[in-house]
Amino acid sequence: MTYILNIETATRNCSVALSQNGNVIACKEIAEAGYSHAEKLHVFIDEILKENKIAFKDLSAIAVSQGPGSYTGLRIGVSAAKGLCYSLDIPLIAIDTLEVLTRKLTVESGIIIPMIDARRMECYTAIFDTKYEKKREVKAEIIDENSFSEITEIIHFVGDGATKCKDVLTNIRFVYHDEIEFPSANEMCKMAYDKYKKNDTVDVAYFEPFYLKDFMMTVSSK
Helix, strand or coil: CCEEEEEECCCCEEEEEEEECCEEEEEEEEECCCCCHHHHHHHHHHHHHHHCCCCHHHEEEEEEECCCCCHHHHHHHHHHHHHHHHHHCCCEEEECHHHHHHCCCCCCCCEEEEEEEEECCEEEEEEECCCCCEEEEEEEEECCCCCCCCCCCCEEEECHHHHCCCCCCCCCCEEECCCCCCCCHHHHHHHHHHHHHCCCCECCCCCCCCCCCCCCCCCCCC
């Protein structure tokens, strides 16, 4: 049996899923405005293993969402994943965060654009077809009324970044799926297992999250 622990912390959603041969056994997650990842992540990991009677030594690999997303969230998730891989001597699998978000939606036509809120009117985006094949690489882009004007197909938007674009992107071909806000470790399970079977892993020592943009520290005005 192949047991993989999947960790997703790239957004406000702190999410952990356990899979067996690519099938989801259990998933624990919480999305809080205050980013409770540091408090919740290790608790979720311990609980999900104990509740399903799986020991750390039974794990075949750890999968982690690689970004883009929250700088702090990604650091917490990747640090936890690397620590587990080091201590258990098992491989690390990196998963594209925007593809994880995209796989929460199933549609038969058009294209899917996942949007993770960056700041102001900026979003992390990519473009996928209905079979989740990436058609355009990840960008951090400022959204205006001309965004995606070159695309004539129906566009399905998912993610918390799409919410703030509703007043700007108003064409009839834009479809908003408001119920899909954040990526989840649940959708990582099959992706991680497929990579595991291909031995598609990353170097634990040198792997870093895909931040896309440099971290910017702000100073309080108070």
